[in-house]
Amino acid sequence: MIQTIFSPEPHRGWLPWAWLSPIVCILLVGxxxxxxxxxxxxxxxxxxxxxxxxxxxxxxxxxxxxxxxxAAVWAWSRFVERRDLPTLGLTGAHPLRNHLAGLTVGIGMMALAIISIWLAGGYVSKDVLPAFSSPASLFWIAILLACFVFQSGVEEFIFRGWLLSTATRRWNLVAGFIASSTAFTFLHFSPHQPVREIVMAFTFGLFACAWAWRAGSIWGVMGWHAGWNWFAGVGFAVPITGFDLHLPALLVQLVPVGPIDLTGGPAGPESSLLTIGMLAVATLLLLLWPRQLAEKSRMPLEEE
Structure with a gap:
């Protein structure tokens, strides 16, 4: 019997085997x-x-x-697997509400991670609200929010919408989690990368898979991913996945002074051991949360 995560609509084409699906994903993306x-x-x-x-x-x-x-992943799902968008996680009622809720949670979780590192001695503060002295900076901060919403939405569509559901249909949910998180980690890998950053990418993937599975759609985790990425870069002007947004902080300019394991080093707070631990705990909560409570909590938001 085929397992489904999102819509039970059947696929009418060919699905790659579970072990092959992350390879197909890497090739399509690359x-x-x-x-x-x-x-x-x-x-x-x-x-x-x-x-x-x-x-x-x-x-x-x-x-x-x-x-x-x-576009590449959509074309593959549409013309090779012959699947409709609801089977890829774009399903459920109130998509905008769920996306905005996820965006809020993502901002809150990133703020919690950065403030925890700060309180533990990983950062020292400099200027407060420096972005507000530059209208151009505020303009780019707003534009970048829209860009992160798009970028994160595409990543979630690929990894938690298409790949997670494809591998799950081909085998089971565990295979879906592993295939999705493995491909996500591989495509975020760079030579000489610390093991801590590899663990972070895989943990991030597992958390996003658990969210999508619990919600029965990807709208919420798309928003969460966007809020997480955007607020790390603009809120405190710290690197996001190793990248600098070249903008002053929206809230407080923070400078790393603590050990790399605490601050995440050049990769930013995402790769802090504190952040990895927070995501690991959140993943376990999503996986172990009694299904009856999960279903009851999402009924008003995501009716299928």
Whole structure:
């Protein structure tokens, strides 16, 4: 019997085997985005390591490659697997409400992580509300929110919408979690990366899978991912996944002074041991939360 996470509508085409699905994902993402990554470097908008050199470059970095990735995965699901969007997690009532709720939770969880590192001695504070002295900075902060909403939405569509549901249909939920989180970790890997950052990427993937599974859609986790990424970069002007937004902080400018295991080092607070622990606990809560309570809590928001 085929297991489904989102909509039980049948697929009418071919699904890759569970072990093959992350490989298909990596190929689709790589072949669709790499030419645009090289294009951004050729235009001088990113450096040789792929890091954006300005706020404008960061916006294009969040838009152009992800348009290609999302289109490639959608085309595969539509014409090879022959599946409709509800089977990919774009289902349920009140998508905007769920997305905004996820956005709020993402901002809150990132704020909790950064403030915890700060209180533990990982950061020292500098200027307060520095972005408000620059209307141009506030403009880019708002634009970047929209860009992060798009970028995070595409990532969740690919990894927690398509890949998680494909591997689950082919085998079971555990295979879906592993396939999705493994591909996500591989595509966020870089040479000489500390093991801590690899663990973080896999834990992040597991948490997002658990959220999508519990919610029965990806609308909420799309918002969570966007709020998490955006607020890390703009709230305290700390790196997000190793990238600098080149903007003053919206709240407090923080400077890392503590050990790398506490601050996350160049990768930013995402890779702090405190953050990894927080996401691991949150994942366990989602997985172990009694199903009856989970179903009852989502009934008003996500009726199917």
């Amino acid at each position: 072949f669709s985005s790499v030419p645009l990554d090289f294009g951004l470097e050729w235009l001088g908008l990113v450096n040789s390591k792929g890091a954006p050199l300005s706020s404008f470059g960061f916006c294009l970095f969040l838009l152009l490659p992800f348009v290609a990735m999302g």
